[in-house]
Amino acid sequence: MAVTSDHIRDKLLKELTAEHVDVEDTSPNRCAASFKVLVVSSQFEGKPLLQRHRMVNSCLAEELKDIHAFEQKTLTPEQWKKQKQN
């Protein structure tokens, strides 16, 4: 079963109780399954970058086995609000 953007989005929304998730399939730019995600979740509050990324990695542990390249941006709702204002 190929990994799809929708599948990734749904999983992140559910398991990280994310407020917002963007999943971009960047595979056309590369030779194999690649994704770029933005996850906004209050679960990231007070957590350093590495921990946040590990949370996303755990959530997508199965999928990552078939993904070649993976970019991620993890923001708290407040950080995301600030970013949108800029």
Place this chain on the structure above:
Amino acid sequence: MNSLIRYTARCMRSGAAYSLPGHAEGRVWTASSRLLCTAAGLHKDLDGVVKKDKVVVFMKGTPAQPMCGFSNAVVQILRMHGVDDYAAYNVLADEDLREGVKAFSNWPTIPQVYFNGEFVGGCDILLQMHQNGDLVEELKKLGIQSALLDAEKDSK
């Protein structure tokens, strides 16, 4: 350099072929085969490897010739901060290393950056640290003065 020679000796004893490529910057270690290295052995090796140098990068390609956009980004960021003397390991030259380091770090992708034996993250994290000023701080903790600080001083 000594460790490179020790590793060469080890590989020659085990009958594995080993070639030392030329490199423009950074110390590069590539192995064409690790016949007698078991998973547990590799794990122990990696533990030593990441602690041996202040800055360690597992990447695709070499600092002089990165073979992937993300690995290249890491090299460029470090270069911007004047960090040119670091240990770089090319996972494309060693499939065992490629899989082993992912298991060791519990991190699914390459490149992987270690500071003082501690896993920092991949390209995304290094880029964000560079953008928000954390990288300069972390380098300072390693006793490395970021070139960007000097540039700032010069421009004042």
